[in-house]
Amino acid sequence: MSEIPKAYEPRSVESKWYQFWLEHKCFIADPARVSEKRPAYSIVIPPPNVTGVLTLGHVLNNTVQDILARKARMDGKEVLWLPGTDHAGIATQTVVERTLKKAGEIKHRNDLGREKLLEKIWEWKEKHDGIIIQQLKRLGASCDWTRERFTMDPEYSRCVQKVFVDLYKKGLIYRGKRMVNWCPASLTALSDEEVVMKQQNGLLYYFRVEVAEDAGTFLTIATTRPETIPGDTAVAVNPRDPRYAQFIGKHVIRPLPAELPREQKLIPIIGDEHVDFEFGTGVLKVTPAHDKADFEIYQRLCEKIFKKNENDLLPDIRGPIEVIKADGTMSEAAGADLSGLDRFKARKVAGEKLAELGLLEREERYTNNVGFSERADVPVEPRLSEQWFLQYPSKSESRAVAAEGQMKFFPERWAKVYDHWMANLQDWCISRQLWWGHRIPVWTKIYRNELEMPEAIREAILHDAECSVSGLAGRSSYVRSERTVAETWTVWAATYFDEEAAALGRLGFTQDPDVLDTWFSAWLWPFATMGWTGNPETDSKNPELTAFYPTTDLVTGPDIIFFWVARMIMAGYEYTGQMPFRNVYFTGIIRDKQGRKMSKSLGNSPDPLDLIDTYGADALRFGVMRSAPLGQDVLFDEQHVELGRNFCNKLWNACRFRQMQGGETEGEIDPALLTSDDKWILLKLDLAIREISNSLLEYKFNEAAQALYRFFWSEFCDWYLEASKAVFFGNDLARKANTSSVLDFVLSNTLRLFHPFLPFITEELWRGLGYNEDLPTDQGGETIMFARWPQPFGDDFKGHYGLDESIVRFVDAKYELVSQGRNLRREGNISSSKKVTFVLKPAQELSADEAQVLKILLHAERLDIDSEFRPRKGTPAVRSPLGELYLPLEGLIDIAAEKGRLNKELSKIDAEIEKVKQKLGNPAFAQKVPPAVLEEHQHRLSEWEAKRKRVHDSLGALGES
RNA sequence: GCGCGCUUAGCUCAGUGGUAGAGCAUUACCUUCACACGGUAGGGGUCGCAGGUUCGAAACCUGCAGCGCGCACCA
Structure with a gap:
């Protein structure tokens, strides 16, 4: 720190040190260095979308990972934080297609064709590649960038193919015509996890159908989707429902499409237990092509129905009728009235048509849950289609590992959520009708x-x-x-194998056009990024895998617990025989200060880069971490970042103060010269080290941040630094040097405690103050990154420097006296700048040095120590265990107001005394309570009583005037 | 419907059996030689409601209410 600006300026400092760390290869993990004495620590980054930009969610997530990684380095571990990006199938392809459409280059992706569109997407990827990586670097992320991976790297893609083929071989992957969640906007199937339920206000349409065999008899059906009536192939009632059981086996006349001849409108009435008596009218229309439950009914009963139909009545209905096409418009089968209409428009028209036919009984307002495509935000359409499905592998180990606690979830409650999901696993639809992604390695x-x-x-x-x-x-x-x-x-x-693919091609085989769900590649991330091959012999000789797998911690959001975390666990067991990570830390979700999720459309999502530019990366990190308790969502407020900046500035200036005192850096501390304030701050430091280390051990980052804040600001700066001025403003060189040494000791520990949270400013100060100078290169000599994490003081240390609890009591009393003395000014309306003289009538012997500290802390021009002091009546005073402190200024105190204040205090004290007395007076209390608590209460009582006497005396002194 | 979480100062939240806390906001005073991104001293809470357990409950138990989130094939 050659120049010492008054305020911390993060910009140049940040880029300088990040560059330095990169140049000195500080982030690079070397499996060869791993040993028993130097254990491995590893994290794989949750890969962000390769074309994405940094969000506050990333900031939270990656700051946590960086804190873990940096702390592990200071603990002497060999750290691998493995970064990379994800190809994000739907998101990326949609963005590129939309961009091309906007630019007028295409109307539909078919205008370009598969190869050309993929070229465009790769171009897009190259153009945006690295943006988010650069942004992570701005944040200070200490990833091993030499190991950066992308899910569509050739080696990674090979892993995806191998796993697919292996699961196919094992019979766990199959192809089939199933009811899937279809997104009419993205034109692809989705997995169950990509569908979010949303409450919708709609209508329930009640319409009548005539029973063919009993002319004039009508059944009433309630439906939310009248547009699917043309797709109905049956009407179902519960066979135990006395109202309708008699109709089973007969037929109804389906009202739509209206233009069909009567015999083509006949559909059977069937019995199915699934039908709820209570709901609607108890009659259910069955639309197997467009409803999952209806499809199941159809499967259960189709044989029966259609066998019966062979020689029976007339309907030409042999199976599901598709009335809604892939793009969400009505097919020809929907009939002349609806064909070609959008599904929502068709709903209205169908309702009108029913009314026109005189079959619509009524419409009711109705609220129900509708599945929406998470990505495109349109209602999904249940749709029958040929897709690839996966039956999950290694289910039992994966479920047990969390249930039995070998793998830990933080917060723990997510283990239950995970377990519930694992207990009810549904096959995973892994094919997507997209072009951007890993193409399914099957030829047909x-x-x-x-x-x-x-x-x-x-x-x-x-x-x-x-x-x-x-x-x-x-x-x-x-x-x-x-x-x-x-x-x-x-x-x-x-x-x-490429050779096989080529050979199949020559034989006229064609490759399946679909690509795999993005998560089908992401679930291999922990080991596929480390060069896994699937060949046990090769893999057992892979130094990365042997050293760093299983990884230590995974940090991610709970919103992808099923998408990603659960699936990684299963893939981990299936392909490595081990859990992929030992601990899973779930961050909260970042919301705005009104509690809404951050979203682009709301515009409530600040750009982290702007925040870094304005406040500094350390400020952003600290602000976010300080307000992010484990397991709670984070209500983001820019003020948190401002607080972070202010905090960095405070740290900066405290170090500046130290530097201004000059002298030797980190000199020897002479126990004989230690002041009570020195000992006090050392004891507080010891406590802080314990507290912060424990908080980090439990992944309670906000607790650690708060403890750092409290220790540094409220203890070190507010009291110790101020008290040290008593020495620095004096003339005793030996004492000055000793105080400097204590300052250095505390600061060098403090900087290390701060480093995981505030990497940049701590490095700048570490080097600037020269704390690196006497240390070995790999233990802080080169960078604070590898400085040893502070350890709590041992008994030897405490004994040598005379650190015991009595010091704390004395110093606390001293500071309490100071606070009260400062309050006298306020009560007397004496401006802070006014020079005043205090008089202390000490209750015990007080050294000149202590008196000097009191004087400085009181901002007093003079402090007279006078055990014979006899104040004039009405002199404002406070009484403390250290003595009576007077502010002998006449006429400046409003006696009535002061009396009022003291009386108020007295009644407060009386209330406290009453509370304690009541407890102590309870005979059961004394009998049942542990002795320590009893003692503590007695002690408390005598303290309150002593306090009461002091206030009472002060009041008396006023009253006599 | 089932499950989970939350309810503490104006706001955001810590606090899991023993004297109610922090940050921000707010009031008053202060540009005092580390820092106005600062200092000093204040004000502000019947800890959602009702029971229970206990010598003692913000904390543990039960019920209720409100909010949020998961899961679930009620058309």
Whole structure:
């Protein structure tokens, strides 16, 4: 610190030290250095969207990780914080498509075609690549950037393919026509986790249908979706419902499409236990193509129904009828009135049509939950389609590890949420109708008969097994087949070998057009980023994996506990046989100060980079951490960051004060010269070290930040620094040097305690004050990053410097006297700048040095120590265990007001005394309470009584005047 | 419907059996030689409600209310 600006200026300091750390390879992990004495510590970053920008959520998340990583380095561990980015399938492709459409380059992605669009997305990726990484660097993130990974790196993609093929081989991945959540905006299937339920205000339409066999008899059906009536293939009632049981087996006339002839409108009335008597009218329309529950009914009963229909009545209804197309518009099957309309428009029109036909009984306002696409924010459409599904692997180990506590969740309650989800696992729809992502490594071809097949494939089909299509050793595909009507064979071949893919191509096989859900690559993150190959022999020799896997901590948001955390655990067990991380820390969710989620559309999401520019990265980090309790959402307020800045400035100036005193850096501390204030601050430091270390151990970062704040500001600056001025303003060189040494000792410890939270300013001050100078390079000599984490004082240390609790009592009493003395000024309306003389009538011997401290702290021009002092009547005074302190100024005190104040205080004290007395007076209390508590209460009583006497005396002194 | 969490000063939140706390905001005074991004001293709370356990409850138990979040195929 050659120049000492009055205020801390973060900008140049931050870039300077970040550069320094990079140049000195401080963030690079070396598995070769890991040993018993130097254990490994590792975290993998939750990979942000490669084209994304930093949000406050990232700030919270990555600050926590950085604190953990930096603390671990100071604990002497070999630290790997592995960074990277995610290709974020839907989000990225949507953004690029939208941009191209806006620019008028395309109307639809088909205008470009798959290859061209992918080129555009890669261009986009290259252009935005690294933005968020640069932003993380601004924040101070100490990631090992040499190991940065991207989910679509070639090696990573290979891992994804290998895992797919392996799960396919194991029969856990299958393809099937199922009811899936379809997003009509993104035109892709979604997993259950990507659907969020939202309450919607809609209408419940009650309409009548005539029973075909009993002309003139009508059933009334309640529905929220009349537009799907043309897709109804049955009407269901509960067989135990006496109102309707008699109708089972008969038919109703479906009102829409209106133009169909009567015989094509007949649909059966079926019985199904699923139907709720209570709801609506107890009659349910069954639309198997557009409702999950209806599809299940259809599956349960279709055989029965349609067998019966063979020779029976007339309907030409053989299965689900698709009336809503992929893009959310009505199909031709919906009939002339609805065809081509948007599904919501069609709802209105269908209602009107029913009314027109005289079949609409009534409409009721109705609130229900509708699934929305999380990403596109439109209602999802349950839709039948061919998709790939995964039955989760390694379920039981994955569930047990959290339930039995080998893996710890912070806060713990998330373990329950996780367990509940694991207990009710549904198969995962992993295919997406997108182009940006990992294309499903399955090739397919239809053969008319077995003879057309190459021999290798025919053999494989017979044994349902592996074969080499390319004929190359060690290159294979895994083949499955399905024999359909007319002796036709559909053959699927899954492989991760390029040679095989090429060979399949030559045979006329085509690759599945779909890509995998982004999370299907993200769930491999903890080991795929470390060079995992899936070959046990190779992997056991991989130094990264052996040293750093399983990782130590995972830090993420609870919103992706199922998307990511749970799936990583299962993938971890399946592919490494181990849990992927030992501890999972869930941050809160950042909201604005009104409690709303941060969102672009609300515009309530401040840009962290602006905040860093305005206040500094350390300020942002500290502000966020100080207000982010474990397990609670964080209501963000820019004032928190301002507080962080102010705090950094305070730290800066305290160090500036030290520097202005000059002298030797970190000189020897002479126990004989220690003042009571020195001992007090050393004891407070010891407490702070304990408190902060424990808080960090329990992942209670806001507690640690608050403890740091309190110790540094309220103890060190407010009292110790001020008291030290008594020495520095004096002439005793030896005492000055000793006080400097204590200051250095406390500051060097404080800077280290602060470093995980405030990496930049602590480095600047560490080097600026020269605390690095006598240390070995790898223990703080080069950078504070590797300085030893402060340890609580041992008994030897405390004995040597005479640090015991009696000091604390004395010093606390001293500071209490000072506060009261300062209050006298206020009560007397004496301006802070006015020079005054205090007189102390001491209750015990007080050294000249202590008197000097009192004088300085009181901002007194003079402090007379006079045990014979006889104040004039009416002299304002306070009485403390150290003695009576007078402010002998005549006429400046409003006696009546002072009396009022003292009386108020007296009644407060009386109330306290009453409370304690009541407790002590209770015979049960004395009997049952532990002795320490009893003693404490007695002590408290005598203190209050002593206080009462002092106030009473003061009042008396006033009253006699 | 089930589960979880929250309710403490004007605001945001700590505080899990023993004297109600912090930051911000607020009032008054102060540009005093580390810091006005500062200092000093104040004011402000029947700890959501009602019971219970206990010598003692903001904390533990029960019930209720309000808010929030998960999970769930009521059309």
